[in-house]
Amino acid sequence: MMRVAVIGGEGIGPEVTAQASRVLAWFSERRRLPVEVAEAEFGLDAYRRTGKVIPPETRAAIEGADAILFGATGGPETAEVPPEARREGSLLKLRRSLDLYANLRPIVTDPALYDSAPLKERVLTGVDFVIVRELSSGIYFGEPRGIETRPDGSRRGFNTNSYTTEEVRRVARFAFELARSRRGRLCSVDKANVMEASVLWREEVIALHAEEFPDVELSHMYVDNAAMQIVRAPGQFDVMVTDNIFGDILSDCAAMAAGSLGMLPSASLGPADEQGRRTALYEPVHGSAPDIAGRGIANPLGSILSVAMMLRLTLGRPDDAILLERAVGDALAHGARTADIAEPGCAPVSTAAMGDAVLASLDRL
């Protein structure tokens, strides 16, 4: 029996996660997927009830889980949650404490959206690549950091971008292996013409390539050029590996190639144990979207497709992952569109109706 901790979180998180949970239940019932689901509280509501953004029960659920399905966190920082409590319970801290160093963000465009106004100006055919973002190091976590006040009263804010041999190699190894299982091409993105942290990054990637992955075709790109190429011709990429902050920016940049940020799933993986199992957190790429929270109009496909990643990467069910991805394509082909991807003049469906559409497609396929 595999244990999945389901944490809706804040903003639209609970709404989209509810649909993903229905999908997970479908696989448990119809495909005898041996999963045990435990829902856990996170965020403002948890803080109101317990004084903690991540209460002890939630920590326990996370620690006992084989996989976490996460919704979203953040939004207007209410005076209610003091900054320290927020920091203590931040997604960043969670990622770091679980050592989730490899963040996978697949960018795949659905054929049903190619000719779909208003997306047809944006959605490019034949895009299918994965950004592997280093998630537990870099400028997000480097020390020293802070804000200092100088004798003249002026201030200085500073952060450290830092990468070690080991930090680069483990995420690069992950990306090389992924590339080997796909079309065999890896593009490493850095800013080695400006930063020593990137020089080290590039040197370690090159060394690892020579030592362990000579069969993978490796290329390098500066981050500014990569941002442009992702917009101009995303079809050229197979697997891209990059650091924490570049991965953050580039994946949002790439989101538009898929039509909407709402479509995109992600997986964040930790180190493998002796049995090859990894701590894993699955979540849509989008955030808490406070402007539309509670209205039942958010796109649940990013969360639902995160379940497909879970089926593939944690639950050992690659065929079910493919089935679910096909069901999402089928629902789109049958015209289901939430507001973010709806054609002008066509009434969009609700979050729950998109969930219904995917379940109907699963029944049908």
Added chain:
Amino acid sequence: MMRVAVIGGEGIGPEVTAQASRVLAWFSERRRLPVEVAEAEFGLDAYRRTGKVIPPETRAAIEGADAILFGATGGPETAEVPPEARREGSLLKLRRSLDLYANLRPIVTDPALYDSAPLKERVLTGVDFVIVRELSSGIYFGEPRGIETRPDGSRRGFNTNSYTTEEVRRVARFAFELARSRRGRLCSVDKANVMEASVLWREEVIALHAEEFPDVELSHMYVDNAAMQIVRAPGQFDVMVTDNIFGDILSDCAAMAAGSLGMLPSASLGPADEQGRRTALYEPVHGSAPDIAGRGIANPLGSILSVAMMLRLTLGRPDDAILLERAVGDALAHGARTADIAEPGCAPVSTAAMGDAVLASLDRL
């Protein structure tokens, strides 16, 4: 008499700059623009002749100039130029030594390209915004930086992102003033949810707004969201201000909205003296493009439009700047297209022919 130092540099730099020089000469002859042009050497050729990437004559020309028109630098690092000589003569060092802290990158889409295949999927109507990129601080220059080897033989590469009150305020002041002269809206882009350097950035922008620019409409955006919004709906922006590395990435991301990186000009400005004059370097946003260098096919419009920025910002000729921008639009409307913006099946024009087309339009208008 104003002095302009013209430095073609490397790769396609000399080719595109030659066309921009012809345009400058046109204004000098036909519009009695009082400029004195001095060409200066920079890069590999200079190194071959003098042993320096920036020879003393070039330094003298730069120091004596009211404006610099720069082409491009970089490309395959030939073993011929040793890394120290390269660093000594790098564009980064030049920007820093001239204290060019405000880098303006306007993104304007030309109506003639809206319906122009293969661009019509990319070029969005009504885009007209300016990215003001901080250019002389941040992670490009912060100390400490380096690569260290640890006792176990592994290494660590590190850089410092650092911003002071003064560094933020001077570029923000520039951006607020620019916004005031345009549609009155400024969007400041940072990653204040992750970096203290960005927290300081945001706080200083907010304080300056309250103190000096309450009439400007100020908003804030995280850099990942900004990358997405620039692709999704660039028409929403008027002026954007951001740090050095974010500005680097976002401006390349935005380039596609204009159809091609080859179309985009830039101005890099230093502090104003008592007469309000600023050291200024004008250059296309594109790089040296070694793959097409020497073939006479590069798009010179980025360089030519940089001359328009020079007319406006250094030479005190706003009417001539508008005339030149109109001439570029007119040349495009008459069908002139270099390879980067050509329709499939239509023969593109050469770099020189695009220069001819702009000069013909100038004669006509």
